[in-house]
Amino acid sequence: MNVIETERLTKRFGDFVAVDRLDFQxxxxxxxxxxxxxxxGKTTAMRMLCGLSVPTSGTARVAGFDIGRQTESVKKSIGYMSQKFSLYDDLTVAENFRLFGGIYGVPSREIPSRTDEMLELxxxxxxxxxxxxxxxxxWKQKLSFSIAIFHRPGVVFLDEPTGGVDPVSRRRFWELIYEAxxxxxxxxxxxxxxDEAEYCHRASIMVDGRIEALDTPARLKQAHGAxxxxxxxxxxxRKATRRAD
Amino acid sequence: MILRYLLEKEFKQIFRNRFLPRIIFAFPCVALLVFPLAANFEVRDIRLCLVDHDRSHASSRLVRKIAASGYFKLSRQAPDHRSALSSVESDESDMVLQIPPGFGRDLVGTGTSRVTISANSVDGVKGGIGSAYLSGVVAGFADEIRQEIHPEPAGAGPGRIETVPRLRFNPHLRYESMMVPALMVMLLTMICGFLPALNIVSEKEKGTIEQINVTPVGKSTFILSKLLPYWLIGLLVMSIGLVIARLVYGLVPLGSLGTIYLFACLYILAISGFGLAISNHSNTMQQAMFVMFFFVMVFNLMSGLFTPVSSMPEWAQATTRINPLSYFIEAMRCVYLKGSGFRDLQPQFLALCACALVMNGWAVLSYRKTT
Structure with missing residues (x-):
């Protein structure tokens, strides 16, 4: 069963087509x-799937809900970790768990025990x-990830979750992903x-707003003789014509 | 209840801020203790330059009377008007009183005489009020002389109209009685307008709003969680203001405290909602600050806080009708000085209800979880 399905998902900013007719499951x-x-166009596509950005055309279903018409239902069923650290830094670790647990409707009696469980992990x-x-x-990144999955969502979106940290921390982070x-x-x-791409079950590669390749890492390597x-x-x-920002 | 968790977070953030709790206490104290005492319209120690061409018994009596009024200081005795004016130009004197030759003789003989008052009006308030004071003293002096020459029972003189002003509600025209209730409104505007205006936009700058926007938090719930803390802070500030007014100025509202709090509740909702709406439309704190500053300045100056609304031009009076400050200031002054009750203030109440609804509706609608 598919958790994410997109159909010609497109986002334009004026004349610029950031995400161009994505189709994948x-x-x-x-x-x-x-x-x-x-x-x-990765972040733009991900923001549409999370209900943070409205598609210009095309549709997508996430966790069984239409991202355009059932945005709030989508939001209940997903977790999201943004590229920029965005938890409340004037709250403590436990308070952040409590806040987001509460917002996602985790019963208040369960919040302390789940928090301890997460901290243990x-x-x-x-x-x-x-x-x-x-x-x-x-540590902030691991915390963001734990908060994104605290309410046990069906799907979690991670936008460059390991940017700027050392290989050991990245390795440890991927262990958390596997556990989830x-x-x-x-x-x-x-x-x-x-190297992280190798850990994925499947990977897609986006070039200039379109998905150019999508398969398991092994088959992608085979197809490209790499x-x-x-x-x-x-x-x-190398085929990209668009300049990086 | 999502709201509970959000409120918990807002309060923690406010109390953990090293700056906010202090300013919330310091601001009302400074505003209410300093402004009414220091920055008021009372004019005193006016430096008066005297040109006495008469040098009679009457003129020296007039000068003594002026000195005894307590508002004037004799800065100089000039031989003629020209040198008196140069004393004003060199900022040695504020006003000139010229007594013509024959002043005393005319006054005793015919009951009328003339003096010339010139005032430096670079500071219009000082010039205007100073010359009004001086004319008052001179007129009083003339009456005194007339009484001495033609003693008559009070009020029975033929062809003379004596006006006796009876000032209602603020009989001694105390500046504090009128300003302190209005300054409380200004305080609430500053605290409950600016803090919310900076709040949402600061979450945008930090990026935390993105983590909220991706959750199922409702728009109204989110706005309510931002509104309620400032509501309580506002009521606290209001209470501090009421206590200072009582202890320092001996001001006790003639009307009920309940009416004051009812209006305060509504007003804070309106102005905080406005602040949140500005915050939603801004991308940086700098932007929010400037926009808010612009509006608060207009609201303050066009509200009747410093100058009466009734003497503004028509178009300006029309703008006060959409200014929540003007309704609250009017209500505060009426409750404090006239003892007005809720029934007398229904128009203001309804107007503030409308303001609160519009501002908060706007705040909810302008909060966008999706771009």
Whole structure:
């Protein structure tokens, strides 16, 4: 069963076509890598799927709801982690869990036990009452991810979740993604790191607003006669006419 | 209840801010303790230059009377009008009183005489009020002389009209009695207008609003969570104001406190809603600040706070009808000085209801979760 289905999904800003007639499906429980150069339209496409941006034309269904007409139902069923850290840094770790848990309708009795469970998973217990602003970037990202899946959504959208952190932290972050996937959460993630692309079940590569390739990493490499996803990406991205922003 | 969690967050953020709680207390104290005492329209110590061409018993009596009034200081005795004017030009004096030759003789003989008053009106308020004071003293002096020459029972003189002003509601024309209730309104405008205006846009700048927009939070719930904290803060500020008015100025509303709080509740809703709407339309805090500053300045100056609405030109009076400040200031003054009750203030009440509805409707509609 598909959790995400798009049909000619398009976004224009004036004459500029940021996202051009996307057609793809993501199955339940999949880890889907959404790759592309800067300015290829990844974030714009993801924002439409999350209900933050209205498509110019075309449609998409996320978790069974139409993103145009059932936006609020879509929002209930997804988690989202934006590219820029956007939790409240003047609240503590536990308070952020409480706030977003409450907003997503997690019963108030369950919030403390789920918070402890999450902190356990992150190995974060000592930081429960730390103000978020004093956490290092890698920890902030893990926290954002945990908050995005705290209400146990069907699908979680991650926009460059590991930007700017060291390889060890990235590795640890992907372990969290696998754990979430094992619990049945579909993961839709953009990334610039091609080693991360190898971890995905399937990956798409966007060039100039369109999806140029979509398959499992193994088959993509085979089709392009490449040794790594990095090579596949370079092959495709070379065709881009649009300049990165 | 999503609202509960959002309110919890707003209050934590306000109290954790190192700056906000202090300013919320300091602002009403400074505004109510300093402005009414220091920045008022009372004019005193007017420097008067005297040109006495008469040098009679009557003229020196007049000068003593002027000095005794307490508003004037004799800065100089000039030999003629020209040198008196140069004393004004060199900013040694504010006003000139010229007593012509034969002043005393005419006054005693015919009961009438003339003096010339010239005032420096670069500061129009000082010039106008100063010359009014001085004319008053001179007229009083003339009456005194007349009484001495032709003693007559009070009010029985033929062809003379004596006016006795009876000032209702503020009999001593105390500036504080009129200004303090209005300054409380200004305070609420500053605190409950500016803080919400900066709030939503600061979430935009930090990026936290994106994390909220991707959740199922309702638009009205979100706006309500922004509105309610300022509502409580506003009522707190209002209470501090009422206490200062009582303790420092001895001002107690003649009408009921309930009416004051009812109007305050409505007014805060209106002005905070306005602030939130501005915040929704702004992309940076700088933008929100400037736009808010513009409106608050217009609201303040066009509300009857400093100058009466009834003496504004027609078009300006029309603008006060959409200015929530003018209704609240009117209501505050009426309750404080006239003891007006809710029934007397129904038009103002309805107008403020309308303002609150429009502003908050606008705030909810202008909050966009999707672009």
């Amino acid at each position: 993501v199955a339940r429980g999949e880890i889907f890598g959404f790759l592309g150069a800067n300015g290829a 992150l190995d974060f217990r000592s930081e429960k009452n730390t103000f978020v602003k004093s956490l290092p970037l890698g 996937s094992d619990r049945g959460i579909t993961v839709f993630a953009t990334t610039h790191y091609m 040794a790594s996803m990095d090579e596949v990406f370079r092959n495709l991205a």
